[in-house]
Amino acid sequence: MTNDDKYTIFKAGSRVIRFKSPYSLEYYSKVKEWDNGYIVVLAKYKHNENLIEEYIDLTPILDDLYIDQDRFLEPIKEVIVKNAGYQENS
Numbered sequence: 001m002t003n004d005d006k007y008t009i010f011k012a013g014s015r016v017i018r019f020k021s022p023y024s025l026e027y028y029s030k031v032k033e034w035d036n037g038y039i040v041v042l043a044k045y046k047h048n049e050n051l052i053e054e055y056i057d058l059t060p061i062l063d064d065l066y067i068d069q070d071r072f073l074e075p076i077k078e079v080i081v082k083n084a085g086y087q088e089n090s
Helices: 057-066 069-073
Strands: 007-012 015-020 027-035 038-045 051-057
Touching: 015 038, 015 057, 051 057, 057 069
Parallel strands: none
Antiparallel strands: 007 015, 027 038, 038 051
16 A cells, blocks of 8 residues: 555555545555554654554445455455655564
8 A cells, every 4th residue: 555645545456446545644654454454554644743553444445436345355465555755664
């Protein structure tokens, strides 16, 4: 997963899902947990010097896109952050 100016981008296999990001999101730093559609990430926002733990639930997004959750999520074993910019490794 990654983000651009306005969207979070989640890629799995040949599928790419984009959804609106908070306006102040600068980047995602690290995925702390992946639980079958539920993601805990560290994110950097413009209004805060520190990384903030953020929670993303893909299941309602998949429902809105008429994507079969079980079929889409089952093969995903790990989620990583891909950023063009800074990444924290801790």
